[in-house]
Amino acid sequence: xxxxxxxxxxxxxxxxxxxxxxxxxxxxxxxxxxxxxxxxxxxxxxxxxxxxxxxxxxxxxxxxxxxxxxxxxxxxxxxxxxxxxxxxxxxxxxxxxxxxxxxxxxxxxxxxxxxxxxxxxxxxxxxxxxxxxxxxxxxxxxxxxxxxxxxxxxxxxxxxxxxxxxxxxxxxxxxxxxxxxxxxxxxxxxxxxxxxxxxxxxxxxxxxxxxxxxxxxxxxxxxxxxxxxxxxxxxxxxxxxxxxxxxxxxxxxxxxxxxxxxxxxxxxxxxxxxxxxxxxxxxxxxxxxxxxxxxxxxxxxxxxxxxxxxxxxxxxxxxxxxxxxxxxxxxxxxxxxxxxxxxxxxxxxxxxxxxxxxxxxxxxxxxxxxxxxxxxxx
Numbered sequence: 001x002x003x004x005x006x007x008x009x010x011x012x013x014x015x016x017x018x019x020x021x022x023x024x025x026x027x028x029x030x031x032x033x034x035x036x037x038x039x040x041x042x043x044x045x046x047x048x049x050x051x052x053x054x055x056x057x058x059x060x061x062x063x064x065x066x067x068x069x070x071x072x073x074x075x076x077x078x079x080x081x082x083x084x085x086x087x088x089x090x091x092x093x094x095x096x097x098x099x100x101x102x103x104x105x106x107x108x109x110x111x112x113x114x115x116x117x118x119x120x121x122x123x124x125x126x127x128x129x130x131x132x133x134x135x136x137x138x139x140x141x142x143x144x145x146x147x148x149x150x151x152x153x154x155x156x157x158x159x160x161x162x163x164x165x166x167x168x169x170x171x172x173x174x175x176x177x178x179x180x181x182x183x184x185x186x187x188x189x190x191x192x193x194x195x196x197x198x199x200x201x202x203x204x205x206x207x208x209x210x211x212x213x214x215x216x217x218x219x220x221x222x223x224x225x226x227x228x229x230x231x232x233x234x235x236x237x238x239x240x241x242x243x244x245x246x247x248x249x250x251x252x253x254x255x256x257x258x259x260x261x262x263x264x265x266x267x268x269x270x271x272x273x274x275x276x277x278x279x280x281x282x283x284x285x286x287x288x289x290x291x292x293x294x295x296x297x298x299x300x301x302x303x304x305x306x307x308x309x310x311x312x313x314x315x316x317x318x319x320x321x322x323x324x325x326x327x328x329x330x331x332x333x334x335x336x337x338x339x340x341x342x343x344x345x346x347x348x349x350x351x352x353x354x355x356x357x358x359x360x361x362x363x364x365x366x367x368x369x370x371x372x373x374x375x376x377x378x
């Protein structure tokens with residue numbers, strides 16, 4: 001049997017790197033509410049582990065021994081980290097199904113945002129026209145470097161080496177101030193450095209989705225998404241061919257093919273020998289001097305992502321001509337969205353065609369829902 005674990009706090013657990021990491025309450029609520037949607041990500045016989053249980057106004061990790069743990073033959077979390085392994089071991093999952101401490105250490109090193117710097121340096125070295133690529137970010141370790149970078153770069157974004165969903169970002173526009181320097185200093189102390197890069201006028205976010213398996217890299221497809229305040233804002237649901245058509249409004253399809261090949265080569269050389277699992281590479285189209293340009297490697301997520309989830313659920317359940325959105329609804333879900341989520345799905349050729357549906361149960365206590373909405377365009 002296949003055991004699924006929804007641990008969306010994974011990025012923060014990587015930063016903390018402690019087996020008994022305690023997630024933010026919002027992340028625990030998200031995990032508790034939305035864990036059931038993981039069942040849609042596999043066609044195996046599967047069970048989802050409820051990682052959190054509400055306990056009054058707080059949440060507690062579920063360390064109760066799992067019934068029939070001996071029947072589990074495969075484990076897939078949202079992402080592997082020390083906290084996930086600790087929890088799974090506590091409920092009775094054998095070590096043979098879990099990564100070793102060495103593998104966890106290698107994964108954590110690869111998940112560091114320095115990997116994006118190495119990838120951009122690789123692309124500059126291997127791309128036939130590197131002059132068209134943005135420069136690699138810098139890794140800064142001192143506050144003086146922060147001030148110097150701001151002085152020579154009009155609009156700057158600083159990123160924590162480990163952070164998720166747009167958090168851990170700091171911004172500067174030509175000058176520093178005591179608050180920014182204090183915040184940067186805190187990240188330098190906790191995580192040993194900061195990623196510094198110029199800001200871009202982003203036109204379209206997207207990702208290439210890969211899988212590392214047995215030392216090889218498999219291209220899974222594309223994910224077309226939007227961000228809101230540098231956090232996840234939802235995916236458009238459409239086949240890869242339609243995503244390519246949408247991207248062709250800005251960039252040459254042949255250029256995307258070159259980037260796909262080079263990113264595959266980088267992952268094969270630097271990541272796949274040490275990691276087995278999903279690898280989503282975020283990219284975007286940006287506008288500069290009246291032209292559209294491609295940023296081919298913003299970061300790599302060595303875990304499942306909402307973009308990959310949207311891609312896989314669309315491929316498994318949706319009619320290839322259906323179009324729609326995949327998003328996370330927040331707040332008092334039943335009160336604010338209950339009626340619309342009751343529409344359900346209409347079918348065509350046995351596949352979802354149009355309608356709206358939450359992929360997790362919705363009650364009066366639900367604060368998060370993963371929602372699919374398909375539109376009847378005919």
